[in-house]
Amino acid sequence: MIEEWINTFVGFVWGKPMLVLLVGGGIFFTLYGKFTPFRYIKHSLQLLTGQFDDNSGSGDLSHRKALAAALSGTLGLGNIAGVALALSAGGPGAIFWMWLTALLGVSTKFYTCTLGVMYRQKDSRGQVHGGPMYTVQEGLGHNFKWLAILFAISGLMGFVPSFQINQLSAVIQTQLFPDVSWLESQTFSWALGIVLAVFVGCVIWGGLKRVADVASALVPFMAGSYFVMAVLALLLNADKVPVVFASIFQSAFAPEAALGGVLSVIIIGVSRGAFSNEAGIGTEVMAHSAAKTDEAVREGLVASLGPIIDTLIICSCTALVILVTGVLEQSEGMQGVSLTMAAFKAAFGSAGTWLLAAQVLILSFTTVFTFWYYGYKCFVYLFGEKAGEYYKYLYLVLVVLGAVLSVDVVFLFLIGTYGLMAIPTMVSGILLAPKVNQEVKRYFGEEKHRLSADTATQQTD
Incomplete structure (x- = not known):
């Protein structure tokens, strides 16, 4: 009875209303903003170099570290396991709709993260707090x-780390050491949970700055190495790449998909795209709101790069490797991270399994670190800054339980609550969009004036 109710709840949250809100909202932001983040993508990349960093601005993180912290919450199981789940449920056509969601997500992130900086607040200790709630x-x-x-x-509820920790435990027990029976014992699960909690505690007790330091060190390297692995796998199967691309576009609008419900394929692609880059969900707004800048538009532009990196690049790598290796048709009943591992094993042999496992372990850890920060911000908003310290202890308990318990129904419920966050994020973003446009006009007007002044000075010299 409870499982049936939760399935209905999740189906409603990620059904047609969410499709309209995320896709329709993304279209609105793109057109209303006249493609602002796309037109200024060069400036977005310049911001990451540090030449526009403002050490006197409010906030805690540079533009680059803020993006790394946000990406550490999206790069991981969503890109490696989530894409595989989308392919299993919706076929190659679901990837097309993931791409579309990512393109629209560029504008969505620009608006929501710009607003996050515009309306962030400081507590009594001078610490910056931002996010859709503010x-x-x-x-x-x-x-x-x-x-x-x-x-x-x-x-x-949505930032409970149990899913990531449970998957980490599963990778260690079933993927890396499938023939070691004692690894499946409860004693090992408890021991693993405690070890993971200690490791997580060492990072989160240093606060956001330590999380960002770890993320900025690990995320670019791991994402880059994953990209290299995927490209090599595609080169080994280069003759199949054109066929795979054709199947993605054909399946997205194929008559047989329509007979089975092309709308369901769209929903699968959109929901997995949202899980991948979190555009419109609002989680990344909390990370970008900590950027050390008083120019909200700058951080909005940096945030707009997120969907390009984690969905258009990393998710595409996962999807293409699975499709070119043919494991989607051959591995009946296999899905999620197991399907992705099967694809890399097909490309590189057993070495592929170990290499991908390393990716999963590290990227999942960075996600757990960032989820602590997101959960902490929600906790502080509800219960006050003084109660915030207690959340660290609660979070570590949840890490241990994630390694021990297998509660699929709870995980399903968490997916539903995760989706509910899109309602406040998108509604506030749409209603306050005129404020962002005013800020864009002011910012680029001043930038144009500054550049003209710099040019005049150089000519005089």
Whole structure:
């Protein structure tokens, strides 16, 4: 009975209303903003070099570290296991809709993250707090406070690390050491959970700056190495790449897909795309709101690079490797991270399994670190800054339980609560979009004036 209710709940949250909200909202942001993040993508990349960093600005992180922290929450199981699940459920056509969601997500992230910086607040200790709950509270006012509370409560449940830790445990037990029976014992699970909790605690006790330091060190390297692995796998199967691309586009609109419900394929692609880059969900807004800048547009532009990196590049790598190696048709009943591992094993042999396992372990850890920060922000919003320290202990307990328990129904419920966060994020983003456009006009007007002044000075010299 409970499982049936939860399935209905998740189906509703990630059904047609969410499709309209995320896709329709993305189209609105793209057109209303006249493709702003696309037109200024060169400036977005320049911001990552540090030449526009403002050491006197509010916040804690440079533009590069803020992006690394945000990406550490998206790069991981969503890109490696989530794409495989999308292929299993919706076929190659689901990837097309993931791509579309990512392109629209560029504008969505620009608007929502710009607002995150515009409406962030400082507590009594001078610490910056930002996220959709503050955007709603400060931008929309008291009448919309319930939306802010909805985001914080949904986030508090959606950021439970149990899924990531459970998958980490599964990778160690079933993928790396499938023939070692004692690894499946409860004693080992408890021991593993405690070890993982100690490791996580060493990072989160250093606060956001330590999380960002770890993320900025690990995420670019691991994402880069994963990209190299995928490219090599594609080169080994280069003759199949054109056929795979054709199947993605054909399956997205194929008559047989329509007979089976082309809408379901779209929903699968959109939902997995949202899990991958989190555009419109609002999680990344909390990371980007910590950027050390007083120019909200700058951080919005940096944030807009996220969907390009994690969905258009990393997710595409996963999908293409699975499709060119043919494991999708050959591995009946296999899905998620197991399917992706089977693909890399087909490309590189047993070495592929170990290499991918290393990717999963490290990227999943960085996701767990970032999820602590997101959950902490929601906890502080609901219970106050003084209660925030208690969340660290609660989070470590959840890490241990994630290694020990296997509660699929709970995980399904978490997916539903995760989706609920999109409602406050998208509603506030759409209603406050004119404020962002005003800020864009001011910022680029001043930038144009500054560049003209710099040019005049150089000519004079």
